[in-house]
Amino acid sequence: xxxxxxxxxxxxxxxxxxxxxxxxxxxxxxxxxxxxxxxxxxxxxxxxxxxxxxxxxxxxxxxxxxxxxxxxxxxxxxxxxxxxxxxxxxxxxxxxxxxxxxxxxxxxxxxxxxxxxxxxxxxxxxxxxxxxxxxxxxxxxxxxxxxxxxxxx
Ligand code: SME
Numbered sequence: 001x002x003x004x005x006x007x008x009x010x011x012x013x014x015x016x017x018x019x020x021x022x023x024x025x026x027x028x029x030x031x032x033x034x035x036x037x038x039x040x041x042x043x044x045x046x047x048x049x050x051x052x053x054x055x056x057x058x059x060x061x062x063x064x065x066x067x068x069x070x071x072x073x074x075x076x077x078x079x080x081x082x083x084x085x086x087x088x089x090x091x092x093x094x095x096x097x098x099x100x101x102x103x104x105x106x107x108x109x110x111x112x113x114x115x116x117x118x119x120x121x122x123x124x125x126x127x128x129x130x131x132x133x134x135x136x137x138x139x140x141x142x143x144x145x146x147x148x149x150x151x152x153x
Contacts, residue, residue, distance in 0.1 A: 052124035
């Protein structure tokens with residue numbers, strides 16, 4: 001997607017989520033709302049969901065798309081790399097990422113963004129997969145991080 005078009009799309013989504021998300025004070029309900037809006041509005045988001053830390057395990061949370069792995073093997077793949085490095089990871093070609101976990105073989109590129117609670121503790125990640133190569137860039141990482149802040153506000 002053209003960069004200006006993408007930025008405009010994210011701005012409109014942010015405004016919509018700013019209205020919707022605070023209607024619930026429950027983090028899981030808020031996550032589900034964010035996932036539904038992004039999945040509906042961004043056509044290249046083939047799979048989108050949260051993986052949440054639970055007693056040192058990374059377990060799937062609210063998501064939309066094909067059935068995904070319920071637990072990710074520790075310290076393997078893109079989601080665990082984002083957790084361990086505490087930073088967003090953009091993967092232009094998942095086949096080039098060592099240890100990438102393919103929940104669905106159709107996924108070709110991916111972005112993973114850390115999710116923090118209000119006190120700054122890392123509690124999980126937002127993971128998005130595309131069926132095309134090179135779907136994500138720094139604009140996605142930045143805009144998605146901004147959206148995630150709405151959840152824990
Ligand atoms: N690809 C991820 C696993 C989750 S699925 O993409 C839904 C990873 O390597 O951590």
